[in-house]
Amino acid sequence: MKIVMLGAPGAGKGTQAEKLASKYGLPHVSTGDIFRKNIKEGTELGKEAKGYMDAGALVPDELTVRLLLDRVSNDDCDLGYILDGFPRTIPQAEALDRELAKLEEKIDFAINVEVPDDNIIERMSGRRACLKCGATYHLQYIPPKKEGICDECGSELVIRDDDKPETVKNRLATYHEQTQPLVDYYKKQGVYHEVDGTKDVDSVFDSIRDILE
Numbered sequence: 001m002k003i004v005m006l007g008a009p010g011a012g013k014g015t016q017a018e019k020l021a022s023k024y025g026l027p028h029v030s031t032g033d034i035f036r037k038n039i040k041e042g043t044e045l046g047k048e049a050k051g052y053m054d055a056g057a058l059v060p061d062e063l064t065v066r067l068l069l070d071r072v073s074n075d076d077c078d079l080g081y082i083l084d085g086f087p088r089t090i091p092q093a094e095a096l097d098r099e100l101a102k103l104e105e106k107i108d109f110a111i112n113v114e115v116p117d118d119n120i121i122e123r124m125s126g127r128r129a130c131l132k133c134g135a136t137y138h139l140q141y142i143p144p145k146k147e148g149i150c151d152e153c154g155s156e157l158v159i160r161d162d163d164k165p166e167t168v169k170n171r172l173a174t175y176h177e178q179t180q181p182l183v184d185y186y187k188k189q190g191v192y193h194e195v196d197g198t199k200d201v202d203s204v205f206d207s208i209r210d211i212l213e
């Protein structure tokens, strides 16, 4: 099963992808997490991506597509995967579909987690992230058991550099301009579904599970 999580930055894609990954035993593939890991480790890829990310812009398609296709060619993706934050542009979606077509495969579900822009700002300002394992928390809605520490791996939680209100505004504009057209793209393929992402985490998860099952 191959699933694409769609939605604005901060809509809860990563939160749901993580839960889906553990329920269905599929890898959670987040291009944002891969970029952040590279930034933390100081790799060339990280250096290249950081400027775009800090500005709230997208990393160029060519680089991102190469990274993603390499990741999903790993054995752990043989039975499927949950994509979170990819594709973010039509050319990225087309590049993925071309690779899948070679294997006579396709995306099975594109699930849009819908949250209005006003709620997004609030979600992002309370977000705390674990850069080691990718887990995400919210100070108010999904607090970690121990303040500032990841429940999953015990690492320190941080505020993402791109969660500053000014950057969030740019990221939302980028989303509406470049990513939202994917809604029609996947509607045309007949794999598009949407869920109300303003509900609590478990209700959103139940809605997604209903779609998949």
Ligand code: ADP
Pocket: 007, 008, 009, 010, 011, 012, 013, 014, 015, 016, 084, 123, 124, 126, 127, 128, 136, 137, 138, 139, 141, 142, 197, 198, 199, 200, 201, 202, 204
């Ligand atoms: P995305 O991966 O779409 O950028 P995240 O999964 O990181 O979004 O979620 C953004 C923020 O909102 C995080 O702080 C997360 O803990 C919180 N969050 C996610 N889902 C919900 C929800 N259903 N209700 C309240 N807060 C949520």
Ligand code: AMP
Pocket: 009, 010, 031, 032, 033, 035, 052, 053, 054, 056, 057, 058, 059, 060, 061, 064, 084, 085, 086, 087, 088, 089, 092, 162, 171
């Ligand atoms: P995310 O963790 O998904 O919110 O992504 C954080 C940032 O990483 C985005 O604002 C982009 O700058 C970059 N990024 C992540 N995924 C992609 C992608 N598919 N295409 C281009 N840039 C991306």
